[in-house]
Amino acid sequence: MVKVLGVDIGGTKVRMSVVDDAGAITLDEKLPTQFPLYPYLEEQVLRFLELDPEIEAIGIGTHGFVDPTQGKVIYATETLPGWTGTLVKEQLERATGKRVEVENDANAAALAEAKFGAAKGYSRTVCLTLGTGLGGGVIWDGNLLSGGKHGGAAELGHMILYPNGVLCTCGREGCSEQYVSGTALVRRIKEAGLQITPQELFTTASTNPEAQKVVDGFTKDLALVISSLQAAFDMDIVVIGGGVSESAEFWWDQLNRHLEPLLLNPVEVKVAQFENEAGILGAALLVLDENK
Numbered sequence: 001m002v003k004v005l006g007v008d009i010g011g012t013k014v015r016m017s018v019v020d021d022a023g024a025i026t027l028d029e030k031l032p033t034q035f036p037l038y039p040y041l042e043e044q045v046l047r048f049l050e051l052d053p054e055i056e057a058i059g060i061g062t063h064g065f066v067d068p069t070q071g072k073v074i075y076a077t078e079t080l081p082g083w084t085g086t087l088v089k090e091q092l093e094r095a096t097g098k099r100v101e102v103e104n105d106a107n108a109a110a111l112a113e114a115k116f117g118a119a120k121g122y123s124r125t126v127c128l129t130l131g132t133g134l135g136g137g138v139i140w141d142g143n144l145l146s147g148g149k150h151g152g153a154a155e156l157g158h159m160i161l162y163p164n165g166v167l168c169t170c171g172r173e174g175c176s177e178q179y180v181s182g183t184a185l186v187r188r189i190k191e192a193g194l195q196i197t198p199q200e201l202f203t204t205a206s207t208n209p210e211a212q213k214v215v216d217g218f219t220k221d222l223a224l225v226i227s228s229l230q231a232a233f234d235m236d237i238v239v240i241g242g243g244v245s246e247s248a249e250f251w252w253d254q255l256n257r258h259l260e261p262l263l264l265n266p267v268e269v270k271v272a273q274f275e276n277e278a279g280i281l282g283a284a285l286l287v288l289d290e291n292k
């Protein structure tokens with residue numbers, strides 16, 4: 001049995017888990033993100049290596065744009081101050097003597113769904129993670145489409161959906177994540193004059209016409225995003241994950257109604273299998289595959 005350490009780095013917490021090649025999680029800790037981030041990460045990784053000396057390699061999924069070849073963070077927003085430019089792979093390999101791989105967190109989550117989850121058995125998968133933002137991941141013939149000249153491949157949430165639309169964290173206007181994400185839902189609810197949570201929005205939509213209008217706008221925009229992705233990739237399957245997908249039963253039929261006239265060809269759309277586990281399993285998979 002091969003054991004590796006998966007690390008999932010977000011703005012508020014860092015999750016660290018020992019994962020084996022069957023996808024089972026043994027040691028599992030959620031720590032608050034601390035800055036400066038790199039020294040903190042190194043200290044925690046070394047602590048885990050002492051806890052479990054059988055760990056063979058370290059896979060890291062992080063918020064931000066990543067060059068996976070160099071294992072370098074090309075760009076991270078102020079969510080992770082000081083993280084931009086960090087040579088994570090090089091420094092951590094030197095400190096631990098183990099193999100280290102680094103990827104964008106949404107890409108890592110997509111890998112988990114493709115290998116172990118909802119898209120298992122499909123060769124071409126597009127994953128959309130609807131959380132605070134809209135994360136994307138593309139698996140092409142079993143491999144992650146990643147990197148890119150600026151580390152920004154498969155940043156699907158920054159495809160412009162509405163020119164001159166809502167200002168995005170990337171500084172441009174109208175990106176799809178401003179319409180299709182948890183944050184976008186909160187904005188839509190507020191603009192509709194409703195005082196409810198996104199969860200309440202979905203559960204009350206059948207009896208509240210104002211809520212229904214918001215759900216309709218959201219599902220239509222999600223359908224538009226899927227339709228454009230199909231034109232680019234003609235994928236076998238779309239997997240929808242992230243916090244918003246937990247209420248998918250309430251809006252799934254509506255999404256399918258909007259999708260039908262917008263697709264060039266039929267495509268399977270499924271809810272992600274792993275809710276909170278995708279990030280950590282994907283991070284581990286970065287170093288599990290070639291270890292087998």
Ligand SMILES: [Zn+2]
Pocket residue numbers: 157158168169170171172175
């Ligand atoms: Zn953007």
